[in-house]
Amino acid sequence: MVAKLPEKTVAAWARLIRAEQALLDRVEADLKAEGLPPLVWYDVLLELRRSAEGRLRHRDLAARMLLAKHNLSRLVDRMAADGLLERLPVEDDGRGAHICLSRKGAELQRRMWPVYARSIARHFANRLDDDDIADLTRVLAKLA
Amino acid sequence: MVAKLPEKTVAAWARLIRAEQALLDRVEADLKAEGLPPLVWYDVLLELRRSAEGRLRHRDLAARMLLAKHNLSRLVDRMAADGLLERLPVEDDGRGAHICLSRKGAELQRRMWPVYARSIARHFANRLDDDDIADLTRVLAKLA
């Protein structure tokens, strides 16, 4: 059986993909223009910062990230090599690893946020009013 | 100056990114489960199929794609190696290349669509009503 999709639905789908790709591209470009690392690095730093003790287990970090990466180990490697993170063993689970935010990592997060926020404002928030935000939120919630 | 973004706006932004990532992941997974190539291949095949003569110049193809890739040459290489496309010189512009859909490429597009459509239905269309689609379309249009 071939699904019969209304033209409008397919158009909305295409628009969603295209819009989101464009948004991400613009934000990445803004970060790069300021000499900052990519968005996925911010994603890691922010989730660690938000967490109770500035650290998360590998799997928990993966679950919270906006841009879920299939293989976090490599990303963590690079960020650790830059001194932004540290890996520590988990006390009562010898398999696990805690990813810990370093002082330098926290500082980078603070430095990135204004640029990221300005970018969200310019490409997203400034183009929408409160009703738009409400509608968008409602619709996206149904897709979760 | 630090942009002051309302909490709701940031939440909507995060939701948008997360929802779209999840949607793409699910669709890719559905394609793969049927032994089909990734979505970006479909993107190429569809745009060629839609075009007047089953062919487009490199730059025109790039402009129409949903998942705009920075370097199409490599992608076209792989698809051509699979016999799905052919490259032909452009008559009156020695610089250009026409990317031409082969019979095999057209056949793959036809084979992929039902799977893709079912995937869009399952993860997107079936969860939304007409008002949702209309609202989403309206909001996304403002971001273009």
Added chain:
DNA sequence: TAAGATTGACGTTTCAATCTTG
């Protein structure tokens, strides 16, 4: 000189295989 496209070098992602502990 600029536009259209390809290439080389490099970095990143992905998948499956692996290793270790529960």
Added chain:
DNA sequence: CAAGATTGAAACGTCAATCTTA
């Protein structure tokens, strides 16, 4: 055996440099 995480090999994407023609 399952869960958590890392690793090797290969596929893929990216950027800058290049080549060719307008």
